[in-house]
Amino acid sequence: MRLLLVEDDRLLAEGLTSQLEKAGFSVDITHTAKEAVVLGEQEDYKAGVLDLGLPDGNGLDVLRKWRSSKVTFPVLILTARGDWQDKVNGLKAGADDYLAKPFQTEELIARLNAIMRRSEGRVHSTVKVGRFELDENRQCLQIEDGTEHSLTGTEFRLLRCLMGRPGHIFSKEQLMEQLYNLNESPNENIIEAYIRRLRKLVGAETIATRRGQGYLFNDSV
Amino acid sequence: MRLLLVEDDRLLAEGLTSQLEKAGFSVDITHTAKEAVVLGEQEDYKAGVLDLGLPDGNGLDVLRKWRSSKVTFPVLILTARGDWQDKVNGLKAGADDYLAKPFQTEELIARLNAIMRRSEGRVHSTVKVGRFELDENRQCLQIEDGTEHSLTGTEFRLLRCLMGRPGHIFSKEQLMEQLYNLNESPNENIIEAYIRRLRKLVGAETIATRRGQGYLFNDSV
DNA sequence: CACGAACCTGAACTCTTTCTGAAAATCCGG
DNA sequence: CCGGATTTTCAGAAAGAGTTCAGGTTCGTG
Structure with a gap:
């Protein structure tokens, strides 16, 4: 169950990764938009977690590039607390779910499982x-x-x-x-x-x- | 299902070959543009994989020569990561698909099968x-x-x-x-x-x- | 019809892939 | 830092695929 985590903050990224791995994912991390686009297109992930605030470009652009090539895995976007504009734009750009920082890792995992199930057309876990x-x-x-x-x-x-x-x-x-x-x-x-x-x-x-x-x-x- | 692999990097070429052979192809390798032109014209391949960076000439020239003689088998070109110019030029010169390095061999195989099916006018595998x-x-x-x-x-x-x-x-x-x-x-x-x-x-x-x-x-x- | 060439057949042989059991290394909570 | 659980490696055994061989059969032609 491979997963791509696109997150600028390295500390947060590592913490998340170790918890996600415990939950049964194998995680690739990237910190830049550029690399994210390439990895998403070339590797076979089952889902992506995308932070919108990246140093070298907007996360939404990454998502748009993915969707305009044929990257179809479900994507969950992370944004600053209560930024509704981002949420709307994200869903427009092809995101599958949305989570505001700060959040509990448990919730992230639950939502990831949910969007992956949905993308496979299943309801039951x-x-x-x-x-x-x-x-x-x-x-x-x-x-x-x-x-x-x-x-x-x-x-x-x-x-x-x-x-x-x-x-x-x-x-x-x-x-x-x-x-x-x-x-x-x-x-x-x-x-x-x-x-x-x-x-x-x-x-x-x-x-x-x-x-x-x-x-x-x-x-x- | 014969295949011509034109790839300068011998190590990569051998690795690819062994995987392609597992996938049911029989592969001929060549490392030079000159030999590639000749082999493409004389042997009966079902598809070609063409690296653009060759020591003795540009891969695109190989492709153009093939297309101007009557070599019609589908060709997939390999380029350095994200080199969009190459992609455009390649497709102009008659390539059927494009893959950026580095890539997963599975994807190469999938794309090869896809262009071969397309070239035979079939949809179902x-x-x-x-x-x-x-x-x-x-x-x-x-x-x-x-x-x-x-x-x-x-x-x-x-x-x-x-x-x-x-x-x-x-x-x-x-x-x-x-x-x-x-x-x-x-x-x-x-x-x-x-x-x-x-x-x-x-x-x-x-x-x-x-x-x-x-x-x-x-x-x- | 006789002969040689082309083809068929079953089994043996070689080489690679997979199986298997156990041991070594790593991870993790206490 | 220790002990148990888990992951990873290793090496020999077994199984399977690819290949060769030798002898038999069939076919076409002179």
């Missing part, structure tokens, strides 16, 4: 595939036989990726991109290691290997 | 012939009776070639060219071996032999 149901709030997996397993952060993110599009083949490279940001790049064997753990939970047949192509979550019950 | 349907994303073959078979890389490339033009006779040499690049040249029996494997999937009568000429995928249901 749960992904259901066959006998399995993934609870995004509680970060746990329920199986039809009544058992329930709580997942570690990485297990959860990987499983959410696979279950989010059952039947679709994800290459190891794609999965790496979803789990890690630009700075981290562990051994690719890490995917194999986690696939193995997930298979112990869901059964080996549920996650199929397509040799040379990647892995997929089996659609059929 | 699926090839349907008679009772058979080849899914290019999932690299699998669906048959009307409901069965589905996932294909290995080589099986897929060969079948795509045959099904891409049902009723047309492909010589073994042509098929070799589609499956392998100039550096690889395995025993020609390899085609026979793979034809046999494919026949086990689709039925012997579906792929016909024209002794001394080649093979064809039977159009008739």
Whole structure:
């Protein structure tokens, strides 16, 4: 669940990042408008958090550039307290939600989850595939036989990726991109290691290997 | 699915090549403009990737020469980050798409597939012939009776070639060219071996032999 | 009809990718 | 700083894909 955070204030950015990472996101930070435009266009994020006050340009311009190229991930904008004009302009420019500083990180996370769900056309915070149901709030997996397993952060993110599009083949490279940001790049064997753990939970047949192509979550019950 | 990669930076070229090959292309690399012009004119590629910064000439000149002779395969150009002038000039010179460095290989692959589809006038990433349907994303073959078979890389490339033009006779040499690049040249029996494997999937009568000429995928249901 | 060339077939071999279990490193709260 | 949980690495085993080979079969032609 990759996320782009565009925030000038480095202290705030780092604090947010560590909390967002705990909540299961992998976060890329940038401090400038210029870099933000490029990253947004070239990397595969699931959402963006955009501070409007940037040193080298207006955040709204960044958003407009994204939307005029084909950047479609949902964007939440941060503005100074109660600046209604910004809010209106932001939504006009293609933002999905709005949060005034100062704010509680919990609220930011909740709103991010909301706009991501909305952008995927879902309402419920749960992904259901066959006998399995993934609870995004509680970060746990329920199986039809009544058992329930709580997942570690990485297990959860990987499983959410696979279950989010059952039947679709994800290459190891794609999965790496979803789990890690630009700075981290562990051994690719890490995917194999986690696939193995997930298979112990869901059964080996549920996650199929397509040799040379990647892995997929089996659609059929 | 042969591809020409014109890229000065040898390290980048090799990295790209290995990923492109995983994605089902067979790639020829060249590092110079001069060689690029010749290869483009003489070999039968399905697409080209052209870096604009070459040591012995401008990439755009390569593209112009190709277009002024009768090289029609789609070309994607690579430029330094955000160099908008290059983009405009490239599209003027006959490029089909444009990608700024640095980029994700996945995006390159997606764009390549897109321009190749466009150049063939297709929209769907699926090839349907008679009772058979080849899914290019999932690299699998669906048959009307409901069965589905996932294909290995080589099986897929060969079948795509045959099904891409049902009723047309492909010589073994042509098929070799589609499956392998100039550096690889395995025993020609390899085609026979793979034809046999494919026949086990689709039925012997579906792929016909024209002794001394080649093979064809039977159009008739 | 006989012969050679082209093609078919099954199995063996090699090389790469994936699996697997365990150990090492890292993170985090107390 | 310690101990448990989690993440990451490693190396050998297993499985799978790609390739080759040797012998059999079919086809076309002289």
